[in-house]
Amino acid sequence: MIDLTDLEKDTITELINIGVGRAAASLSEMVDQPVELSVPSIDFIARFSDAGLIAAPNEVVSAVKQSFDGPFQGDALLVFPEKRSLELVRRLLKVDVPLDSLTDLEQEALMEVGNIILNACLGSIANVLGSPINCAMPEFRKCETRNLLPEETGTAAQKAPPVLMILHVQFNLRQDDIDGYVLFVMDLVSIQTMKELVRKFIEQTLQ
């Protein structure tokens, strides 16, 4: 179904890493401390339940979602287990007195972090592939992992199920790693379009 060659996969990984590199630089400047970001792996899967992310379906996660539209369309989500998201925000904001749950301001900060990373990923893909992508404003969601993509369990059999591109994102802050992941939820047509664009990009680069 998703027959990407290794070269195509590497290219996408590279593009994404360029994006998150930029995002890390922005974040470092904003919070005045070194922030490192890396995307060590990318996986394509057909079903969310195959992702291994759902090992703890009842785990509460914080997610920042941005829908995008253009040559290919879908949703991009930055997801952290709730505890890790609290930790991330508090490390970024250098909070001395942590409260039990995310405050409004902390939630907005997390939304900005998600916005920067997702913009960077999408922007860098759009930029390199030469096709602009329209992005919606980010939204914040807090839910259990199993409810992250409710439409997957839907009965719309006639509609092709979405394909997931999963990026494992690793934050390194003050010598501690905070792991999260970015989900790109696209339909098959979109993924084929993206594959096509990537193929063209590789051809142009190799010429």
Next chain:
Amino acid sequence: MSHSPTPSTTDTICHDLLDIADHGLVVLGEDRLICFWNKWMETHSGHRATDVLGKRMSEIFPEIIHGRLCDAMRDCSQFGMPAVISPSLNQSILPLRPQSQFAATFGHMQQSIRVQPLSGTNGKFRCALTVRDVTLSVQRDMLLRRQAAEMAELVTQTRRSEGRTRAILQNTVDAILVASDDGDIDPLNARAQELCGPQGDPEISNIIRFLLPDAAGTVLQKPSPDRLLTDLGAGVIEIMARPAHGPAIPLEVAISHFSDDGRYHYIITLRDISQRKRHEMEIQHTMQELERSNSELEQFAYAASHDLQEPLRMVSSYTQLLSRRYQGKLDETADEFIHYAVDGTRRMQRMIDDLLTLSRVGRHGKPFHPVPLEKLFDAIEANLKRAGEAPAGTILRSPDLPVVKGDASQLLLLFQNLVSNALKYSEPGHAEIRIAAHEDDQNWRISVTDNGIGIDPQYHISIFEVFKRLHGYGEYAGTGIGLAICKKIVDRHGGTIEVESQPGCGSTFHVSLPKELPIVIPSESM
């Protein structure tokens, strides 16, 4: 206002609405020049729309160049990327004036900004900035954190203090339990667990319940005397614990109480008194031994002195007979021998008499009554005058001699001995004996002072011992028992006797007698 309005009514309404919005609204054209600036922005930035239209944001606010807002505006214009700019990650993005009530705390307004693309042409985007004032939220957040920090500090302190209290409680040697008014008894520390737990003596809980006043209004059976060691009401409660293993443990029980949540609670402290009990037993045993041995000695002294009188009387009678019949009929040496024999028996008679008196102080004591010392000394003077020992005017008494409590005949013996001694060791014809009394809170102190030969301080204690004489018999008559009798009488009255003297400077004997009778009269024996 901002831009050149179109004649359309809808447009006018839209512009008016944007102007009265409670947010800052700024629109940048495709060329990233400001093309809309609402009233809110005018108010809070201090820049009128007419002054900023057609300029770049960085011209109006030079401090934002290279900042997050500039990057976001660029990404939005070029790629249509929206942005959220939060107040926490970006301090005072635009230098806007805070509302007056926040001016003291915040130099600039705290803002939350959204940068959103608006459709444009040629792949370029217009850019809309929405600025919200969130200073109140930031202030509330700061307050919340400060309170949380104070709370956390309080919790830490409370935990530390609780930990310390628990450690003290756990490591207390005594067992501590708490009982509520419904009769539940909880051991509070390790020792209490040990004593009342299954390995200890579960019966203790029942004994404690019995000891508590009005334990749940139920009638409880009185523990057996081998468990409840003391009578209730005696002040100190002692019980006996019989643990499953090991020897029985005597415990002293202390009960106090406190109120909490409108309920009454008792704190029960159990102290292991095994060692004290052991010591008490030892002391009791020793006391019994001592009493027995004293009693035997007294018996012996009495029997000896009493039984010795009979043969002595025989010797005395016959030597006196010898003296009367053969005085001057034999030679001078025989007369001398007979004289010594007669004198010796007389002295021995006096010693035996004194020994009998001494042993009788303990054995034949009379109950204590008020004794007026004035009358007592009248009697002593009369006795001494009769014996020719005290010429008139030698005994000078203070006018305020008190009434003391004691055995009248023994007190007579005591002071007569002291006065008699005073006369004996003073120069005849110049003797002057003074009797005085002083009082403090608890005692009468009666002093007998003479102007006699005095006593070397090294003998001030030993003179009160039996048969202790400082002078030869020839110099001063006496058996060496008089002061021992005095001491014994004073002891029986719970008082003290001491001497103050220097050789050649006279002596003062001080007798202290308690005003109230002591609970335990120390010596009923020898």
